[in-house]
Amino acid sequence: MHLFSALATATAIALALGGTHIVIASEPDAQGSPPAAVPAGETVAASGNPADVVVRINGVAIPRAELDRNSRPLLARMGPADAITPDQRRLVEETAKENLIRSELLYQLAMNQDIPDLDQQVDEQFALIKSRSPSDEEWNDALAQKGITPDGLREQIKRGLMINAFVQNEVVSNIEITDAQLKAFYEENPEAFSKPESMRASHILIGVDAGTGAEEKEIAKRKADEILDKLKSGADFAELAKSESTCPSAQQGGDLGEFGRGQMVAPFESAAFGLEPGDLSEVVETQFGYHIIKAVGKNAAGVVPFEEVKGRIEKQLKTQQVQQDLMAKVEALKSTSVIEFPDRNP
Secondary structure, three states: OOOOHHHHHHHOOEEEEOOEEEEOOOOOOOOOOOOOOOOOOOOHHHHOOHHHEEEEEOOEEEEHHHHHHHHHHHHHOOOOHHHOOHHHHHHHHHHHHHHHHHHHHHHHHHOOOOOOOHHHHHHHHHHHHHHOOOOHHHHHHHHHHHOOOHHHHHHHHHHHHHHHHHHHHHHHHHOOOOHHHHHHHHHHOHHHHEEOOEEEEEEEEEEOOOOOOHHHHHHHHHHHHHHHHHHHOOOOHHHHHHHHOOOHHHHHOOEEEEEEOOOOOHHHHHHHHOOOOOOEOOOEEEOOEEEEEEEEEEEOOEEOOHHHHHHHHHHHHHHHHHHHHHHHHHHHHHHOOOEEOOOOOO
């Protein structure tokens, strides 16, 4: 059960900085596991055996367990564990360690945020996470299994909320994307806004199962031919689709909606795109059976108008600017911070 799955969306933020994802300590791993509960500002002495500490950031200890937790999803993307070489594993650990350093530095930037209702927000998020557990017994068992206390979980929620507030107040609120920037991006990246040829069509399907014999297929084909004759004589396509088609689209009068090239099986696509709006196809055979296609509309390939994508461009450019500005703040703090690696040989 993914007991802590709400934590990532409710209280954590993962920011792609410099091509590397910073994962805030309150974010669970890919399996829904919660983080190791090492409260902000905890010293080496308080965290247990100093030999278990992999990095200290301005006196804050990051234990081996936290590094392992952050390494797991990176290793999982590389394939089977037995195929990962020692050098690859070391590289992944160094990447995860850098992520943890940036994550802690980001929290240290956010520590002085004044959030008047912070305790209330923590209580609400804590209650939301706990509500996903069917019983107190299962809740307590899950906490124990994941090695986190209720207070530790509250601390992680608090950290995430403070970071989110910092990003919003100190970074996002200071960014403004001008119309000139939006238009320039649109004009410089036409391939990003191209749309392929598409069409809208309805069909009537007289289905045949895989392995159907020749006689049964012939019966299905004759039925499709009879329906086509009725359509050519003026019968209502939607009504015949509802009464005769074996496709689920029959409930919508055979309407398949809009589709582009490459979305339908080849014989169907070839016949459909060869029609003009209002045209009926002949009977078309595919592996699904026999189709009669009615073209409803066609859209030529082209470029999406600027006004239709303006909002999407603004969101993308703002996200990129947030990442750059936040990275600059983290790197500035890093240059003046004391970062130690007790697990490395002198």
